[in-house]
Amino acid sequence: MPGEYQYPFELRHLAYFREVARQLHFRKAAETLAVAQPALSRSVAQLEAALGVDLLNRTRRKVELTPVGRAFLERIEPLLRGLAAVPADIQALAGGQAGQVRVAFTGLAMATVLPGILREFNRRYPGIRVELNESPTSAQLNSLKTGEIACGFFHPDAATTPGLATRLLLQENNGVLLPADHPQARAKRLRLRDLAGTAFVMFPRAHNPGFYDRVLAAFRAAGVAPRIADEVWPRANAIGLVRAGLGATFMTPSEAKQLPGEVVFRPLDGPTPESRLVLGWRKEASPDPALGAFLVVAGSAG
Amino acid sequence: MPGEYQYPFELRHLAYFREVARQLHFRKAAETLAVAQPALSRSVAQLEAALGVDLLNRTRRKVELTPVGRAFLERIEPLLRGLAAVPADIQALAGGQAGQVRVAFTGLAMATVLPGILREFNRRYPGIRVELNESPTSAQLNSLKTGEIACGFFHPDAATTPGLATRLLLQENNGVLLPADHPQARAKRLRLRDLAGTAFVMFPRAHNPGFYDRVLAAFRAAGVAPRIADEVWPRANAIGLVRAGLGATFMTPSEAKQLPGEVVFRPLDGPTPESRLVLGWRKEASPDPALGAFLVVAGSAG
DNA sequence: GATATTGATACTCACCAGGCATCACAGGAC
DNA sequence: GTCCTGTGATGCCTGGTGAGTATCAATATC
Numbered sequence: 001m002p003g004e005y006q007y008p009f010e011l012r013h014l015a016y017f018r019e020v021a022r023q024l025h026f027r028k029a030a031e032t033l034a035v036a037q038p039a040l041s042r043s044v045a046q047l048e049a050a051l052g053v054d055l056l057n058r059t060r061r062k063v064e065l066t067p068v069g070r071a072f073l074e075r076i077e078p079l080l081r082g083l084a085a086v087p088a089d090i091q092a093l094a095g096g097q098a099g100q101v102r103v104a105f106t107g108l109a110m111a112t113v114l115p116g117i118l119r120e121f122n123r124r125y126p127g128i129r130v131e132l133n134e135s136p137t138s139a140q141l142n143s144l145k146t147g148e149i150a151c152g153f154f155h156p157d158a159a160t161t162p163g164l165a166t167r168l169l170l171q172e173n174n175g176v177l178l179p180a181d182h183p184q185a186r187a188k189r190l191r192l193r194d195l196a197g198t199a200f201v202m203f204p205r206a207h208n209p210g211f212y213d214r215v216l217a218a219f220r221a222a223g224v225a226p227r228i229a230d231e232v233w234p235r236a237n238a239i240g241l242v243r244a245g246l247g248a249t250f251m252t253p254s255e256a257k258q259l260p261g262e263v264v265f266r267p268l269d270g271p272t273p274e275s276r277l278v279l280g281w282r283k284e285a286s287p288d289p290a291l292g293a294f295l296v297v298a299g300s301a302g
Numbered sequence: 303m304p305g306e307y308q309y310p311f312e313l314r315h316l317a318y319f320r321e322v323a324r325q326l327h328f329r330k331a332a333e334t335l336a337v338a339q340p341a342l343s344r345s346v347a348q349l350e351a352a353l354g355v356d357l358l359n360r361t362r363r364k365v366e367l368t369p370v371g372r373a374f375l376e377r378i379e380p381l382l383r384g385l386a387a388v389p390a391d392i393q394a395l396a397g398g399q400a401g402q403v404r405v406a407f408t409g410l411a412m413a414t415v416l417p418g419i420l421r422e423f424n425r426r427y428p429g430i431r432v433e434l435n436e437s438p439t440s441a442q443l444n445s446l447k448t449g450e451i452a453c454g455f456f457h458p459d460a461a462t463t464p465g466l467a468t469r470l471l472l473q474e475n476n477g478v479l480l481p482a483d484h485p486q487a488r489a490k491r492l493r494l495r496d497l498a499g500t501a502f503v504m505f506p507r508a509h510n511p512g513f514y515d516r517v518l519a520a521f522r523a524a525g526v527a528p529r530i531a532d533e534v535w536p537r538a539n540a541i542g543l544v545r546a547g548l549g550a551t552f553m554t555p556s557e558a559k560q561l562p563g564e565v566v567f568r569p570l571d572g573p574t575p576e577s578r579l580v581l582g583w584r585k586e587a588s589p590d591p592a593l594g595a596f597l598v599v600a601g602s603a604g
Numbered sequence: 605g606a607t608a609t610t611g612a613t614a615c616t617c618a619c620c621a622g623g624c625a626t627c628a629c630a631g632g633a634c
Numbered sequence: 635g636t637c638c639t640g641t642g643a644t645g646c647c648t649g650g651t652g653a654g655t656a657t658c659a660a661t662a663t664c
Binding site: 006007008009010011012015050051052053054057059064066067068071072075076078079082083084086087089090091093094099285286287288289290291 | 308309310311312313314317352353354355356359361366368369370373374377378380381384385386388389391392393395396401587588589590591592593
Binding site for chain 4: 327328329339340342343344347360361362363364365
């Protein structure tokens, strides 16, 4: 039956036998093990009795392994070594000194807060590996629920998912990113209605319906019919399309700071959609220590 | 310090925890383990205390693994499975139902008793693998001393090596194996002096000086000067050389029975060297059980 | 043959794993 | 709300056993 206690020995027996097998000398092995020699003799004898097998050949003057004893030793040694390493590894894991965090992010996060957080995190927790995956908000919410990711940088919708904790990292009104040769590229400040007729590069609505709808609402408020040219993902490609002159796109000032030339960023006066970036994770009784470490760093950097 | 007892837990703790982690239910796990629930609770609590880490998250209504607990479980499961398999494997080994025997042999053995022994051994001990190596007598004696082989079929010299047990398997006077077109091939019986001038194929003297010298002694007794054409090893090649007409060679009747045509075997009257084949192994306090099984079969077949 | 070395044995003790009884708490039923 | 049931933890006691001390028995060395 699986699960039933099935070991005719304890680790003590195995470790004692191993030491005797190494030294082939009960007294010396007993000293190494910090135990009295009779206790060692009995423990090994018990092990042999439990297995129903002779492991050692004792004359009064010398001890040697039987062939079966040698085979037994070879079998248990790697297992004992494996078990010996477990406590330290687990403690490192629990102390947040080892392990991994799976993190999802959107393009905005990568263009703003994420690089700094990662740099700081790697400095403070070199033992923890961070697994990064760009992923739209909607997919992140799913992955959080299934446990596929430990936390995610995403754009919060109106409805907060229960069981999820979030921390606001960024909240900015969007401006527009224009090709350098756009007619309005000279203007220092713009309003949405100045951009009637300009094609916009968006992302698929399902990825973040909240923001998508705020964009449409801003157009409506400005009395302009939106012209959506392409929907593209991931985010970096949208910037590429703007750079290629295919259209404009919405962008926060923080993100725009990172961009090299050939495109111009202009803030928008009047109605303009707002972007919010949050870091979200599951509320849990015993959070993953590696995640805990990540949250600390992300919090102090935010 | 290597060798010191370094485990903050016993197998019991690990097996108990594993069962609780599987069922996520202390009472059910306790039943499976045939132990009372309080004992199980305390054992797991001890394990957590020893590691200084929370492995389980207990509310009064449900139990779940912490992330660290999951990592711990994943670490110990393969090790526990490995240890669980050890006793049965070792007992099979000790019972001679598994394992391997390294066996060396000379050409004479392979041409006479060895195939039958192997057939019978494989039938009776299908779990034991036999590792075979053709090897001259002198090399076998060395390999026996070093433990490189468990037993060997070889040709005993006058001096028996101490610590070695042997069993005589074959003792026959040699005849000669002649090419089919040899002048004396028609004669039913021969004496050594009839073969004066015939070239003989031998083996390097160092491989079995005892027999080599008995050959020379037989020539001397017959008043014939030996003519050694080639020295070749392994044995099968000598027969090939005879078949090719390059010379004659000494051979026992048992071995000659196995040979197909193009060569003729003739017994020798008068002085003729004697071949002895023995099976030899180290005398040991605790012999390898796989070897023991092999010796039993080889004994009943001999 | 005397001596030293070494593993096994006898005896005792202290510890602790395990059992039983019970508690404390959380959910569900109504 | 109240009761009931199911759950893991706690308190207490006992039997088993691992470990220590003293000693024995056997063998190799001189």
